[in-house]
Amino acid sequence: MSLEFFIEPLIKIAxxxxxxxxxxxxxxxxxxxxxxxxxxxxGPNRVGIPGTKVRLFGLGQPLADGIKFILKExxxxxxxxxxxxxxxPVVILAAALTTFVVIPMGxxxxxxxxxxxxxxxxIEMIAAPGIDVSILxxxxxxxxxxxxxxxxxxxxxxxxxxxxxxxxxAQLIAYELPLSLGILGVVLAAGxxxxxxxxxxxAFQGWYAFLQPLGFVVFLIAAFAExxxxxxxxxxxxxxxxxxxxxEYAGMKLLLFLVAEFLHMIAASFLIVLLFLGGWHLPxxxxxxxxxxxxxxxxxxxxxxxxAKIFAVIVFFMLVRWSWPxxxxxxxxxxxxxxxxxxxxxxxxxxxxxxxxxxxxxPDGSLNWTLLTIALGWVVLVVGWLxxxxxNPLVTDNRPRRDLSSVEVxxxx
Amino acid sequence: MKPDDPNIAWIEEPKLGLxxxxxxxxxxxxxxxxxxxxxxxxxxxxxxxSYPDEEPKIGNPLIYRGVHRLNKDEQGRVKCVACFLCxxxxxxxxxxxxxxxxPWPDREKYPESFVIDELRCIYCGMCEEACPVDAVxxxxxxxxxxxxxxxxxxxxxxxxSVYDATKDKEPMKSPGMGGTAT
Numbered sequence: 009m010s011l012e013f014f015i016e017p018l019i020k021i022a023x024x025x026x027x028x029x030x031x032x033x034x035x036x037x038x039x040x041x042x043x044x045x046x047x048x049x050x051g052p053n054r055v056g057i058p059g060t061k062v063r064l065f066g067l068g069q070p071l072a073d074g075i076k077f078i079l080k081e082x083x084x085x086x087x088x089x090x091x092x093x094x095x096x097p098v099v100i101l102a103a104a105l106t107t108f109v110v111i112p113m114g115x116x117x118x119x120x121x122x123x124x125x126x127x128x129x130x131i132e133m134i135a136a137p138g139i140d141v142s143i144l145x146x147x148x149x150x151x152x153x154x155x156x157x158x159x160x161x162x163x164x165x166x167x168x169x170x171x172x173x174x175x176x177x178a179q180l181i182a183y184e185l186p187l188s189l190g191i192l193g194v195v196l197a198a199g200x201x202x203x204x205x206x207x208x209x210x211a212f213q214g215w216y217a218f219l220q221p222l223g224f225v226v227f228l229i230a231a232f233a234e235x236x237x238x239x240x241x242x243x244x245x246x247x248x249x250x251x252x253x254x255x256e257y258a259g260m261k262l263l264l265f266l267v268a269e270f271l272h273m274i275a276a277s278f279l280i281v282l283l284f285l286g287g288w289h290l291p292x293x294x295x296x297x298x299x300x301x302x303x304x305x306x307x308x309x310x311x312x313x314x315x316a317k318i319f320a321v322i323v324f325f326m327l328v329r330w331s332w333p334x335x336x337x338x339x340x341x342x343x344x345x346x347x348x349x350x351x352x353x354x355x356x357x358x359x360x361x362x363x364x365x366x367x368x369x370x371p372d373g374s375l376n377w378t379l380l381t382i383a384l385g386w387v388v389l390v391v392g393w394l395x396x397x398x399x400n401p402l403v404t405d406n407r408p409r410r411d412l413s414s415v416e417v418x419x420x421x
Numbered sequence: 422m423k424p425d426d427p428n429i430a431w432i433e434e435p436k437l438g439l440x441x442x443x444x445x446x447x448x449x450x451x452x453x454x455x456x457x458x459x460x461x462x463x464x465x466x467x468x469x470x471s472y473p474d475e476e477p478k479i480g481n482p483l484i485y486r487g488v489h490r491l492n493k494d495e496q497g498r499v500k501c502v503a504c505f506l507c508x509x510x511x512x513x514x515x516x517x518x519x520x521x522x523x524p525w526p527d528r529e530k531y532p533e534s535f536v537i538d539e540l541r542c543i544y545c546g547m548c549e550e551a552c553p554v555d556a557v558x559x560x561x562x563x564x565x566x567x568x569x570x571x572x573x574x575x576x577x578x579x580x581x582s583v584y585d586a587t588k589d590k591e592p593m594k595s596p597g598m599g600g601t602a603t
Contacts, residue, residue: 045462046455050469327459331451397442 016127020135024108032270033070039326041066046330080259085164088256092163097257097264100156103149104271109135110142111278112204114311115288118302130301133311134204142203143191146279147184150234153272154180160265161253172252175242175337182344183233183240189352190227193220193359194283207287211297217284219381222389223355224284226348231276233344236269238329242337277321281314285321288314346400351392358388482561482591486544489537490560491580492593499581501556503530507548515541516548516557535577539565560587 037052044051053066084093112134119127132138139145154177161173194216195201198209210216217224233240242252254265281287288294288310295306302310335343362381369377440446470477479485492500503520521533537557549558560583567573575583 042459046458048458048462048466048468050467050471327452327455331455332447333451393443397444398439401437401442 016131017135021109024113024135025105028105028108028271028274029267030070031274032267033074034067035270035274035322036073036266037066037069038322039329040069042323042326043330046327077260077263082259082261085256087165089163089165092159093256094261096156096160096163097261097268098156099159100153100268101264101271103152103156104268104275107146107149107271107275108278110139110145110203111275111282112207112287114314115204115207115294115307116302117307118304132204137204139202141201143195143201146275147188150272150275151180151184153268156268157253160257164253164256166256169253169255172242172255176236176253179233179236179240179242179340179344182341183230183348186226186344186348186352187230187234189349189356190223190230191279191283192352193223193355196356196359196363203282203287207282207289208297210286211289211294214378214382215284215286215289217286218385219378220284220355220359220385222351222385222392223359225389225393226352226355227284228280229343230348231280232325232328233340235272235276235325237273237325239332239334240340241334242340273325274318274322277318277325280321281317285317287317347396350396354388354392358384477563479561479563485561485563486546486559488539488560488562488565488583489542489548489575489580490558490583490587491535491577492556492558492584493581498525499531499535499556499577500554501532501535501552502528502554503532504553506551506553507557510547510551511542512545512547513541513543515539532577535580537575537580539567539573539575540570555593558593560591562587 041051041053043049051066052069054063055066055068055072056062056064057068058071084090112132114133116130116132118130121127157176157180158173161169161171161176164170164173194206197213197216197219198206200206200209213219236242254262257265289297290313294310294313295302362384366377366381494500501518502523503518505518505520508514508516508518515538517534517536517538518532519534520530523529523531525531544559546559549555552558557580562583565573
């Protein structure tokens with residue numbers, strides 16, 4: 009139990025926390041700019057360096073937002089359950105932040121010696137290296153976020169908040185299943201629950217987005233729903249629910265909820281990139297994935313590639329928000345239980361069969377085998393999608409029909 | 422109303438085709454629209470008017486309904502004859518006129534005071550429709566600000582000064598606008 013044993017994770021945690029909070033603030037700005045561009049507007053571009061006339065394309069906006077939130081009155085309504093009311097944002101934010109402990113932020117950096125600071129072996133870019141059950145941990149923690157939602161809705165002592173909390177929690181719980189099914193295929197193919205090992209496996213087998221396109225689709229949609237972004241943002245539905253489970257929250261507590269939501273989105277994009285888009289891997293330029301040591305250049309390239317992928321996925325998240333209409337609640341549930349779940353099971357079965365055959369016929373993973381796997385994956389995607397769409401179209405049309413004329417209708421209408 | 426009422430026309434939704442069931446058209450349409458607007462905005466083609474830096478463009482100042490003005494005739498006298506038609510037509514009751522005996526031989530009355538409450542006004546233009554002598558008109562001045570409610574009560578002098586400020590840019594809306602003035 010040396011001192012380094014504690015110091016290294018602490019430094020990593022500090023870097024991750026600071027980076028995440030800054031990133032969340034600036035992603036709010038990016039989202040506002042994206043929204044503006046998609047709607048033919050300019051967006052916030054006037055706040056720059058405080059006290060000067062320098063505008064810097066509005067990059068000072070997060071600072072202004074933060075100061076505004078700090079100065080807002082932290083108002084607590086009289087009718088709430090104070091203990092639960094105060095604890096709900098803490099629960100949801102803690103769950104969202106702890107997720108990042110096991111997420112690798114790139115590969116590793118080589119050992120170095122700067123003055124008195126010296127590292128004997130290469131430093132893994134992960135706060136808790138060597139955990140073999142990262143994905144399980146992430147799932148356990150993201151399930152805890154449901155408690156925050158329920159507590160927030162329940163403790164507000166407000167029917168609208170309560171309904172919003174119920175709907176949100178139902179949504180989160182429903183979409184945990186397709187999310188897990190989408191991940192299980194990856195776990196089967198990679199043979200590990202460790203995110204870093206999964207990334208390295210993709211360097212050999214090919215990215216799982218191409219090998220298991222059906223799993224990718226299922227996981228992507230479920231990740232959108234888990235992060236409660238449009239088209240699944242019923243917790244936020246302004247028109248019909250006033251504001252969902254955080255209606256009664258103001259000031260800093262509301263900010264915690266919003267930041268937690270953004271962290272969910274960032275965590276979801278991390279998972280999408282790590283599990284399906286190859287993590288830090290790009291062919292030919294990111295070096296040997298199994299090497300024990302790497303050069304500074306390779307480390308920098310890996311980190312850059314990883315960050316670029318993350319950024320692309322987050323931009324996709326933000327563009328989707330302005331592209332498709334929001335689901336109604338029954339449609340949302342039907343999508344989760346009747347469509348995503350069968351597709352996820354189909355993907356899991358297909359992957360299991362392929363892995364079993366690979367174990368017998370191509371244990372070394374030749375190129376022909378990879379191409380065959382890709383072809384099979386796409387066939388499964390098309391067949392599954394067609395089958396679900398034809399057998400179970402998402403038409404939730406509940407208008408009265410002519411043949412329903414025997415139904416009693418209130419003649420006073 | 423009963424469902425089997427013969428006056429009800431029952432409209433059936435068109436059946437979903439295969440592409441509709443697959444949801445793909447929805448995705449493609451949504452993303453295409455998004456990218457179309459995104460590329461247009463990033464090309465600098467935005468609809469925003471950065472107001473203090475650039476002024477909005479008034480399409481046709483003759484039909485824009487902004488701040489009121491009281492017109493003057495050739496001798497510089499106020500055209501108004503204090504007939505109260507504008508105050509009667511005003512749906513917001515924001516025009517307040519006190520009439521007095523006219524000092525000029527060509528009319529019986531003239532407004533001793535003519536006050537328009539610009540905060541109460543809804544800028545519907547009915548006063549200029551109602552005015553028989555084209556005295557009250559709405560200009561294309563949109564930038565109407567004040568520091569107090571009293572400042573926003575435009576009296577006769579202020580309304581006449583608005584006319585002096587805008588008469589070169591916007592001639593009186595006489596014949597073309599259905600007025601009677603020459």
